[in-house]
Structure formats: C-alpha cells, structure tokens
Amino acid sequence: MSEDREITVLTRPRGKPIPRLPDSVPLPISSPTAALYTSLAKSTGHTPHRLRLTKGSDGSPLPNSSTTTLASTGLRDRSVVHVKDLGPQIAWRTVFIVEYLGPLLIHPLLYSLRLSPASPFAPAGVRASELQTASLALVCLHFLKREWETVAVHRFSAATMPARNIVKNSGHYWLLSGLLVAFFTYSPSVSNPISAVAAPGASVWDPLPLAGIALFAVGEGLNLVTHLKLSNLRPAGTTTRGIPRGFPLFETVTCPNYTFELLAWLGMALVNRSWTTVVFAVVAGATMGLWAQKKERRYRKEFKEYKRKRSVMIPFVF
Incomplete structure (x- = not known):
C-alpha cells in the first residue's frame, strides 16, 4: 500500500x-x-x-x-x-495557577485581618508572634514557587481537562491549605489550645522551628531539582515521556518530587505547630501516593527497560 x-x-x-x-x-x-x-x-x-x-x-x-x-x-x-x-476544557497550566492562587490570597488576608493592629477584627494589643509570621512566609514561598514552576518549568502530558473539574481541584488548596490552615495558624488568641504558634514567647530560633525551616528548605530545593529533571525529559511542545534516573532518589523512589513535597510540609508543621497542617499533609500525601502508584504502573507498561522501584514515594516504607 x-x-x-x-x-x-x-x-x-x-x-x-x-x-x-x-x-x-x-x-x-x-x-x-x-x-x-x-x-x-x-x-x-x-x-x-x-x-x-x-x-x-x-x-x-x-x-x-x-x-x-x-x-x-x-x-x-x-x-x-x-x-x-x-x-468545555481548561488548560492544565491555568488550573494550576488558579489552584495555587488560593493560599497565596487567603493566608496574607487572614494574617492581616486577625493579627494586624489596624484590623477591626483583631483584639486590642494583639501582635503576630514570630512563628505566625514565619508560617506566613513559608506558605507564601511554597506557593510562589509552585506558581513559578507552573509557568516556567512544567511541561504537561495533557493540554486540558474538563472545565467543571476546576472547582473540585481548587477546593483542596483553597479550603484545606488555604482557609483551614490559615484560620488556625493566625489565631489572635494567645490562649488558643489548638496551636502553640500564637504564644508571644515562641521564637523561630527555638530548636523545633529551626529544624522545621531546615526541612522546608531541603524539601523545596530538592523538589525543584526533581521538577527540573522531569521537565528536561520532555522536549518543549511534545508529550514525550522518559525514564528519570539518578539524583535525587530516582533510583530508589518512583516519585521523589512527592517525597520532598511531604518533607517541606513536615517542616511547615514543625513551625506552625497546627493540627490543620498535619491534616492537609496527610490528605495530600494520600493523594500523591495514589498518583505515584499509577505512575509506577505506567512506567512498567510503557518502558520495557524500566527497573521497578522498591518504593513509590517514601523510601523503604511506601
């Protein structure tokens, strides 16, 4: 023919x-x-x-x-x-931008409304503690990094998704990591029994917050390295897939970007000391775990030379 x-x-x-x-x-x-x-x-x-x-x-x-x-x-x-x-469809890049915008708007807003001396909603004499201010900085840095990666780093295998799904997808970030975490982290009450972050004597120089900031920095840095490596596997304008190898953790874990994402959120939990951050990290970790399992199966199906990993997300554990 x-x-x-x-x-x-x-x-x-x-x-x-x-x-x-x-x-x-x-x-x-x-x-x-x-x-x-x-x-x-x-x-x-x-x-x-x-x-x-x-x-x-x-x-x-x-x-x-x-x-x-x-x-x-x-x-x-x-x-x-x-x-x-x-x-009707919406571009995945737009979806991510909208998702991450929620916490970037909600955290500074609630911090200002609940802790600013000029706010009519803040009790008289209340000032933000060092840990509350540090928590705000870490959350904003995390989601600003996410927004930058969405625009400058990520290359998507699918161009769009159904537009109706954006509400469901955004709820995870706007409600959980946005409204829930921010509401309790920036509580103006120093007697708040839920979190010690509001205590006036709490300092970022204490061992626990310092360890949290260090974990956050390591997690965010290595997460960026994995995203850059994954992006370089796919030539611009294509949906080509490749097998990621080498540093960091690609020989041991299917999705080390999820590993380092959890590490960063563990660091934030040590700084803001709120159960709400733990709840978000658990929900996010469970979701990423399912994604990692699917990616492991897809790698084995698409690439005969792919070497099955011992763990999909958490080294030697899961």
Whole structure:
C-alpha cells in the first residue's frame, strides 16, 4: 500500500450527538493523527482538546499526535472512529495557577485581618508572634514557587481537562491549605489550645522551628531539582515521556518530587505547630501516593527497560 494513498475515515459520535460532526473524513494514510483531530475540530467548531477519538474496532484511543500516523494506528479505508465530546476544557497550566492562587490570597488576608493592629477584627494589643509570621512566609514561598514552576518549568502530558473539574481541584488548596490552615495558624488568641504558634514567647530560633525551616528548605530545593529533571525529559511542545534516573532518589523512589513535597510540609508543621497542617499533609500525601502508584504502573507498561522501584514515594516504607 502506498503511503500517499488517501483513505476515508468514518466517524460516529460516542455518547450524545455532536452537531456538525461529519460522517467521514478523507485523509492521506501517511497523515498524522493530529490532522484528523484538526479536521474534526474545524467541522464541529470545538478545539481538538475537547475531542476524544477511539478506534471502532477495538476501542483503543487515537492520540492527538504529530508523529503518530494513521497507518501506524491500524486505520484503513472506511475504518470507523468514535468521537466523544469531552465538554468545555481548561488548560492544565491555568488550573494550576488558579489552584495555587488560593493560599497565596487567603493566608496574607487572614494574617492581616486577625493579627494586624489596624484590623477591626483583631483584639486590642494583639501582635503576630514570630512563628505566625514565619508560617506566613513559608506558605507564601511554597506557593510562589509552585506558581513559578507552573509557568516556567512544567511541561504537561495533557493540554486540558474538563472545565467543571476546576472547582473540585481548587477546593483542596483553597479550603484545606488555604482557609483551614490559615484560620488556625493566625489565631489572635494567645490562649488558643489548638496551636502553640500564637504564644508571644515562641521564637523561630527555638530548636523545633529551626529544624522545621531546615526541612522546608531541603524539601523545596530538592523538589525543584526533581521538577527540573522531569521537565528536561520532555522536549518543549511534545508529550514525550522518559525514564528519570539518578539524583535525587530516582533510583530508589518512583516519585521523589512527592517525597520532598511531604518533607517541606513536615517542616511547615514543625513551625506552625497546627493540627490543620498535619491534616492537609496527610490528605495530600494520600493523594500523591495514589498518583505515584499509577505512575509506577505506567512506567512498567510503557518502558520495557524500566527497573521497578522498591518504593513509590517514601523510601523503604511506601
């Protein structure tokens, strides 16, 4: 079969009908699958990222790729492709920016409202303790780093997600690490039984907060190193995957970026001494653990040369 031969791909909606979906699309068999996505997007008025294409013969997905050809997927003349409308989409980069913006707004706001002498909501004579101010600085540094990485470092394997999911995704950060942690960390009551962070005598030079700041710095620094290494595995503008190796911990742990993320939050917990930070770290750790297990399975499936790791997130433990 000539690689320049034109074939006709038959399209059928999967699920609800898609207005203006053509019954068929003629394309050279050597065309990339991205050309099929582009043609269908133009006809339907949707973006290519809103469409999901699967082969009618076996239900396997067709990637929106500039390097995968129609011929290589097994499509032939008059092959059926099912088209699903995923609904309105939002860019993953935008999702992350919105998620991390919550704590960056909420922590300074509650710190000002509850501890500033000029605030009508703060008791007279109340001043922020050293640990409360240090806690604010660490949280803001953490999420400012996250925002910078989202813009300048991360390269995403998927361009978009359903727009309706942004509320659910943002709730984890806006409500847990934002509102919950901030409310109790910046309590104006020095007799607050929930956290010792408000005590006037508490100092960042005490052994426990100093250890927390050191753990935070190490965790954030090594987390950045892992993100840079992961980013360099994927050439700009592609969805290529690679096997991360070497420093730090890639030979022992599947996702050391999650390891160092938890280390940073452990450091913050030692500084602000609030149960709410522990709650957020536990929820985040459980979520990252599930992601790490999925990534381990994906590595083993995609790369025959991949060496299974002893741990997915916490060395020698999990």
